[in-house]
Amino acid sequence: MTDPIFIERLPAAGDEWIDRDQRLCFSFEGRCHRAYAGDTVSSALWGNGVRLLGRSFKYHRPRGVYSMCGHDANVMLEDGETPNIRGDTTLVEDGMELTAVNTVGSLRHDLAGLNDRMSGFLPVGFYYKAFHTPSWMFPNWERMIRGIAGLGKVNPAAEWKPSPKGYDACDVLIVGGGPSGMAAALAAGRAGGRVVLVEDTRCLGGSLCYAGATAPESAATVNSMRDELEKLENVEVRLNTSVRGCYSENWLAFIGPGGLTKMRATAVVVATGAYEQPAVFRHNDLPGVMLGTAAQRLVHLYRVKPMQRALVLVGNDYGYGVALDLKAAGVEIAAVADFRETIGKGELVHDVKTAGIEILAGQGVYEARPAGGLVGIKGARVCPVNSAGTGLSTSATNVNCDGIVMATGWAPAGDLIGQAGGRLDYVPEAAQFRPGELPPGMFAAGRVNGVFGVDARLEDGEHAGGQAAAFAAGKEVPARRRPADEITAPSYPYPIIKHPKGKAFVDFDEDVQVKDIVNAVKEGYDSVELVKRYATVGMGPSQGKISNLNSSRVLATATGQAVGAVGYTTFRPFTRPTTIGELAGRRFHPDRRTPIHSRHQAAGAVFMHAGAWLRPEYYGPLVRHQAIVREVQAVRRRAGVIDVGTLGKIDVCGADAAEFLERMYTGRFSDLKLGKCRYALMCDESGVVADDGMSARLGDDRFYVTTTSSGSAAIVREMKRWAIIWGLEVTIIDHTGQFGALNLAGPESRRILGRLTDLDIGADSFEYLGFRQAVVAGVNCRLMRVGFVGELGYELHVPAQHAAVLWDAVVEAGQPEEIMPFGVEAQRLLRMEKGHQIIGQDTDALTTPLEAGLAWAVKMAKPFFIGQRSLKIIAPRPNVRSLAGFVMHDSTVMPAECHLVVDGDEICGRVTSIARSPTLGQVIGMAYMRPDQTIPGTVIDICVEGRLVQAEVVKLPFYDPSNERQKS
Amino acid sequence: MPHRLLRFGLSKKYNEPRMFRSPEQLKKSYDVVIIGAGGHGLATAYYLARDHGITNVAVLERAYIGGGGTGRNTAIVRANYLTPEGVAFYDESVRLFQDLSADFDLNLFYSQRGHFTLAHSDASLRTMRWRAEVNKHLGVDSELVDTAFIKEKCPHIDLSCGGHAPVMGALFHPPGAIARHDAVAWGYGRGADQRGVEIHQQTEVTGILVEGDKVTGVQTNRGTVETSKVVCAVAGYTPPLLEMVGIKTPLVIQPLQACVSEPLKPWLDTIIVSASLHLYVSQSSRGELVTGASLDPYPIHSTRSTLDFVEGLSGHLLDLFPFLGDVKIMRQWAGLSDVTPDFSPIMGLSPVEGFYLDAGWGTWGFKATPVCGKTMSYTVAENKPHPLIEPFRLSRFKEFELVGEKGAASVGH
Amino acid sequence: MKIMTCPVNGPRPLQEFVYGGDLTEMPCPDQATDEQWAAYVFERDGAPGLHKEWWYHAPSGVWFIAERDTGTDEICRTYLYND
Numbered sequence A: 001m002t003d004p005i006f007i008e009r010l011p012a013a014g015d016e017w018i019d020r021d022q023r024l025c026f027s028f029e030g031r032c033h034r035a036y037a038g039d040t041v042s043s044a045l046w047g048n049g050v051r052l053l054g055r056s057f058k059y060h061r062p063r064g065v066y067s068m069c070g071h072d073a074n075v076m077l078e079d080g081e082t083p084n085i086r087g088d089t090t091l092v093e094d095g096m097e098l099t100a101v102n103t104v105g106s107l108r109h110d111l112a113g114l115n116d117r118m119s120g121f122l123p124v125g126f127y128y129k130a131f132h133t134p135s136w137m138f139p140n141w142e143r144m145i146r147g148i149a150g151l152g153k154v155n156p157a158a159e160w161k162p163s164p165k166g167y168d169a170c171d172v173l174i175v176g177g178g179p180s181g182m183a184a185a186l187a188a189g190r191a192g193g194r195v196v197l198v199e200d201t202r203c204l205g206g207s208l209c210y211a212g213a214t215a216p217e218s219a220a221t222v223n224s225m226r227d228e229l230e231k232l233e234n235v236e237v238r239l240n241t242s243v244r245g246c247y248s249e250n251w252l253a254f255i256g257p258g259g260l261t262k263m264r265a266t267a268v269v270v271a272t273g274a275y276e277q278p279a280v281f282r283h284n285d286l287p288g289v290m291l292g293t294a295a296q297r298l299v300h301l302y303r304v305k306p307m308q309r310a311l312v313l314v315g316n317d318y319g320y321g322v323a324l325d326l327k328a329a330g331v332e333i334a335a336v337a338d339f340r341e342t343i344g345k346g347e348l349v350h351d352v353k354t355a356g357i358e359i360l361a362g363q364g365v366y367e368a369r370p371a372g373g374l375v376g377i378k379g380a381r382v383c384p385v386n387s388a389g390t391g392l393s394t395s396a397t398n399v400n401c402d403g404i405v406m407a408t409g410w411a412p413a414g415d416l417i418g419q420a421g422g423r424l425d426y427v428p429e430a431a432q433f434r435p436g437e438l439p440p441g442m443f444a445a446g447r448v449n450g451v452f453g454v455d456a457r458l459e460d461g462e463h464a465g466g467q468a469a470a471f472a473a474g475k476e477v478p479a480r481r482r483p484a485d486e487i488t489a490p491s492y493p494y495p496i497i498k499h500p501k502g503k504a505f506v507d508f509d510e511d512v513q514v515k516d517i518v519n520a521v522k523e524g525y526d527s528v529e530l531v532k533r534y535a536t537v538g539m540g541p542s543q544g545k546i547s548n549l550n551s552s553r554v555l556a557t558a559t560g561q562a563v564g565a566v567g568y569t570t571f572r573p574f575t576r577p578t579t580i581g582e583l584a585g586r587r588f589h590p591d592r593r594t595p596i597h598s599r600h601q602a603a604g605a606v607f608m609h610a611g612a613w614l615r616p617e618y619y620g621p622l623v624r625h626q627a628i629v630r631e632v633q634a635v636r637r638r639a640g641v642i643d644v645g646t647l648g649k650i651d652v653c654g655a656d657a658a659e660f661l662e663r664m665y666t667g668r669f670s671d672l673k674l675g676k677c678r679y680a681l682m683c684d685e686s687g688v689v690a691d692d693g694m695s696a697r698l699g700d701d702r703f704y705v706t707t708t709s710s711g712s713a714a715i716v717r718e719m720k721r722w723a724i725i726w727g728l729e730v731t732i733i734d735h736t737g738q739f740g741a742l743n744l745a746g747p748e749s750r751r752i753l754g755r756l757t758d759l760d761i762g763a764d765s766f767e768y769l770g771f772r773q774a775v776v777a778g779v780n781c782r783l784m785r786v787g788f789v790g791e792l793g794y795e796l797h798v799p800a801q802h803a804a805v806l807w808d809a810v811v812e813a814g815q816p817e818e819i820m821p822f823g824v825e826a827q828r829l830l831r832m833e834k835g836h837q838i839i840g841q842d843t844d845a846l847t848t849p850l851e852a853g854l855a856w857a858v859k860m861a862k863p864f865f866i867g868q869r870s871l872k873i874i875a876p877r878p879n880v881r882s883l884a885g886f887v888m889h890d891s892t893v894m895p896a897e898c899h900l901v902v903d904g905d906e907i908c909g910r911v912t913s914i915a916r917s918p919t920l921g922q923v924i925g926m927a928y929m930r931p932d933q934t935i936p937g938t939v940i941d942i943c944v945e946g947r948l949v950q951a952e953v954v955k956l957p958f959y960d961p962s963n964e965r966q967k968s
Numbered sequence B: 001m002p003h004r005l006l007r008f009g010l011s012k013k014y015n016e017p018r019m020f021r022s023p024e025q026l027k028k029s030y031d032v033v034i035i036g037a038g039g040h041g042l043a044t045a046y047y048l049a050r051d052h053g054i055t056n057v058a059v060l061e062r063a064y065i066g067g068g069g070t071g072r073n074t075a076i077v078r079a080n081y082l083t084p085e086g087v088a089f090y091d092e093s094v095r096l097f098q099d100l101s102a103d104f105d106l107n108l109f110y111s112q113r114g115h116f117t118l119a120h121s122d123a124s125l126r127t128m129r130w131r132a133e134v135n136k137h138l139g140v141d142s143e144l145v146d147t148a149f150i151k152e153k154c155p156h157i158d159l160s161c162g163g164h165a166p167v168m169g170a171l172f173h174p175p176g177a178i179a180r181h182d183a184v185a186w187g188y189g190r191g192a193d194q195r196g197v198e199i200h201q202q203t204e205v206t207g208i209l210v211e212g213d214k215v216t217g218v219q220t221n222r223g224t225v226e227t228s229k230v231v232c233a234v235a236g237y238t239p240p241l242l243e244m245v246g247i248k249t250p251l252v253i254q255p256l257q258a259c260v261s262e263p264l265k266p267w268l269d270t271i272i273v274s275a276s277l278h279l280y281v282s283q284s285s286r287g288e289l290v291t292g293a294s295l296d297p298y299p300i301h302s303t304r305s306t307l308d309f310v311e312g313l314s315g316h317l318l319d320l321f322p323f324l325g326d327v328k329i330m331r332q333w334a335g336l337s338d339v340t341p342d343f344s345p346i347m348g349l350s351p352v353e354g355f356y357l358d359a360g361w362g363t364w365g366f367k368a369t370p371v372c373g374k375t376m377s378y379t380v381a382e383n384k385p386h387p388l389i390e391p392f393r394l395s396r397f398k399e400f401e402l403v404g405e406k407g408a409a410s411v412g413h
Numbered sequence C: 001m002k003i004m005t006c007p008v009n010g011p012r013p014l015q016e017f018v019y020g021g022d023l024t025e026m027p028c029p030d031q032a033t034d035e036q037w038a039a040y041v042f043e044r045d046g047a048p049g050l051h052k053e054w055w056y057h058a059p060s061g062v063w064f065i066a067e068r069d070t071g072t073d074e075i076c077r078t079y080l081y082n083d
């Protein structure tokens, strides 16, 4: 293997971010590179002289370092595991093997680079204008387009890693650890209360970490503030943590070393600084053209010399500082081109002049001159400009350089303000947006607030910190005020120079050029939102952070409006793309298990999900069908036991308990005798079947009600609400989780139960639909004699902690009869043989009791029940469909549930339940059909896989129509 | 390179005509005023002009073309509904969609990807079969499929669902498609504009003039216009407009959220929906995963995103695609959904003469855009409901004749 | 995430609550016409503005009324039904 590439850095400086004692190795596009710990991939590569770091999305143009702070969406890497790794902010780790995303061949020899030459044929929105005719060709084109779209590759074999999540709360949250944020933290911290300061990068200081000549005293300032902050115990500083979104009521999401933190802050100070904005000219995207702050970051943080000879293009005084920094780093400064006709008189300008650097006032860059293969530049053509952004090519002069460094202005990092519902207003004097009205509890300070001088930022931060602390403490909040700022216009209003040949990029993620926006406007897409959608400005991974402002400027010019009138597109989370893994956290999947769960496991149950519950579907080891038949036969012939602990179990008590049930349910309950239970059907207000269960009378003023498993929470809730509305003296106690329950059923069940209790359970003393409270197997138990499965049977309800004991006792006591546990499937079959409906299976979201064959349970003569008034409207009309039973004489073709009952073209209904009945030896089912078809003997057509099969309608139930067995 | 693009490279000038004009002023009167320049409003205008020769039409839009649900939705188009009424209606829309790019001469990227609605329980398997059976009966390509089939079409899916509630089968709907939603509005807008319809953006309707029981005009922030026919096609903004004419409906407005990932190389060819996981996802032709969940739990008329939504959604995405942990979500957003109790729309005539309703689009209205245009234009021109929308009349509620689409419309969109 | 104040349990994250629809008054079933009854069952006041709504604090089972602006999602007041 070849030696790793490494070029030594600039001499060490005290505040650099690299650790020269730790050397790392990594590979990029198959070449080995050396780096220092603390390097990002981009800093290491650029330091090693690599200029081609990635390719653009659409034209596959070479791209290099641009912002060095997370907006370099074209330096996107992958390692086979993770797609879309940002080179500019991702730290090098030893052994990394990286390649650039989205190249055809390799980064250097990217065949898709041809797109750039074809760019004339691929104008804005080109894909709307072609490929659709002839239409049969479109799928082919589409396949091709899908193939070339997209950036990184996912690895379908990648394993999921849980990621932690945490909650936190504070009085004042400060976002951004630059000078204004630190000042705010100090002010808020001194006022007391819990203050949290989050900083995206690895240390406090913000822009002062790399400010160089632009803020010479910065190291001292940062150090002393950091020391101060450390003394405040109520201030917590979180580094490497970035706020990703601000949601309603100051609920913020950040990602840091501990994963996702969800923070509730009473007050928030947004001190997020500003995004430096590029100038726009032909070839402003090529490697070597970069933002001033990117050059400063390379120089000060990573000690990388960004280029050999630079043209510094400025629109503010800050850029002069950048020029000085570069010069100090050994970069030859070809010239400073200043967009402004009248250049500033500040110290930095003075120093540049003193240093003998040539200043070209009123000049911008007409174009960069590409080096071979567009990988880098070899010079710039500089020309005088006017404010409309037309450069005069005729008077352009050549400047030789391998880098163009742009310091022409800023956009506030106002994402969180926008997300929180605040506004940014365009301030023409400053040529940029500034926070306007802020939402309650949110304050802004520093550069995001349009304040640029260091002293002013400190003052602004201190004031905002004080405001936030006052707000958090519920005190009067001092008025907003702007500190005097020595820097008045940090942004140049129109750093954009058109070029007849184009390739002047506004958006790098999406390769949107000035002319694309102009052409979009010509086509009628003349508002920011329409331009965004048509030209895809700001739609890429950097979400417009270094393109939206220029886009608004171009749009304003093209439509003859002011930038303020054009405005900006909505700020949406996330401020920075956030991984699905971090957002998902640990992915909890709570399952509800009944207290008897372990017994089912031991008995070889196969479980199924029933809503939130896990229930035995059937018991192995037989295959499904055989197991179910065996369980059914056990119940019919001997005895079986099923866990019904998932049912809703509710005590309804109070003087008005009976009246309450009269109103909640369709049946009668005031006449229900003590020691009796009854079927209970519930409708919603529109008369649709909502739930069912049993209701037992425990006392004059006490009932015990069961509900369906899935309905229980909602039924308890609705009961509580109606109790309040009706003002009845009734209390609803939800025992669903507190009680376990089982159903012992089958001809031998009396004998088995008798072994476990002293209660007189003789056929006459504990009759069908009787209810008792007694000790069974040493446990206090509520017993209901019910017949859901159509046999003699007892439902036993006990406190959850005794449920397993009871189960064991029943199973034990049933040994002589070979009792068998049965699951949900056997129960479904058994109840169907008996013609009992399951709410939700044999009914749907619009079924009335009249259609479902439940009219017998509806007492329309009562004064009132929920749904009654609606049923009075519906009842006089003929039903559209009715539920009825059917049998199949020829069961070679077996319909499935939800196969349709049809009559010619007409859909009459559907099969809701069907099974081969082991008891009856034939296929039986229930189905909705036209009411005239429900007459027994009618032959109906069921459509099965396109074939019509015949079934004969029969009277329900199929099994034991005289109810002898369940009543026995 | 399609020859269509040659003209751009070969011509020095950019000669593309405007898609839509921006008329300076509102006229004094129009034959028809359509409120809302979403897909539905623009489609109605388009077919009014094209099929019914009614061109003295204004579409009034308070913001910009397609800025409502039309530009916020996740663009799933399908016809595998549950009720015969719903299936017939949406199927007609799918048919219209298939020819729309050619109709407009604008590529809508209408892309038939196949649509899976996963079932994780036997209860949902039953509902899927019900839908499949109704669909097939009405000639819609729709089938209940087993897990092997799902795996074949979507090889990267984890059918065990991380061990929790495994996938048991799915409803597969081959015609299920996605499209460039904005372009649908633009195409209808251009077509209407070319036929004389005026589209007025930044024009908010602030009042509706009614005399007796008849509409006579609308008030806007740019003045009043006379008209005897008003189509209300404002989806999530319907209730305040109905207040202006005193019509009561069951509509409730709830936000629906969605989000989009960074672009990835294509790996997901189909549209995957899971109602139990409250999740649906597709991959756009740009390579982004476009994904969303069910409605927000309570009414708000605001399009602010929530963190809950994207946390929950992320977890569920990993249930089906556990390898996406390192994929990044770029942005999230919300739109307003006008939800009805039966998950079917409310369309047609209203108690106020000349006031036509096109509402109740909830989470499912994008796919209906073409058929709404067709049927609403007919309804307005003839002043009687088009047969396809008869079942969706407002009066069905007081008649207790709901069209129950809950089982097919909620998360499935 | 929003905070809602349960009149019994105090401020709690919104996730603990279940929305229960607008507070409406049931017309007398015997006196209401079919149409009035259908209106009660189906019609909603869907426009943005201050609504009186039912909310349920699920962990404790408390129903209460919240006065909430559905336009801004601002909760102005919460109180028990009988207050």
Ligand SMILES: Cc1cc2nc3c(=O)[nH]c(=O)nc-3n(C[C@H](O)[C@H](O)[C@H](O)COP(=O)(O)OP(=O)(O)OC[C@H]3O[C@@H](n4cnc5c(N)ncnc54)[C@H](O)[C@@H]3O)c2cc1C
Residues within 6 Å of the ligand: B035, B036, B037, B038, B039, B040, B041, B060, B061, B062, B063, B064, B065, B066, B067, B068, B069, B070, B071, B072, B073, B074, B075, B076, B077, B203, B204, B205, B206, B233, B234, B235, B236, B237, B241, B256, B257, B258, B292, B333, B334, B335, B336, B337, B361, B362, B363, B364, B365, B366, B367, B368, B413
């Ligand atoms: C996140 C999300 C995902 C969705 N996914 C899907 C999907 O996959 N498939 C699907 O079929 N549907 C989906 N939908 C639903 C779909 O987006 C809508 O139902 C559909 O876009 C409605 O279209 P429309 O033209 O009726 O209304 P809109 O597009 O909302 O247009 C209404 C217009 O009316 C304007 N307006 C409002 N008030 C006034 C006034 N007073 N004066 C003038 N103009 C006014 C608005 O500004 C808006 O532009 C989704 C919705 C959302 C929010």
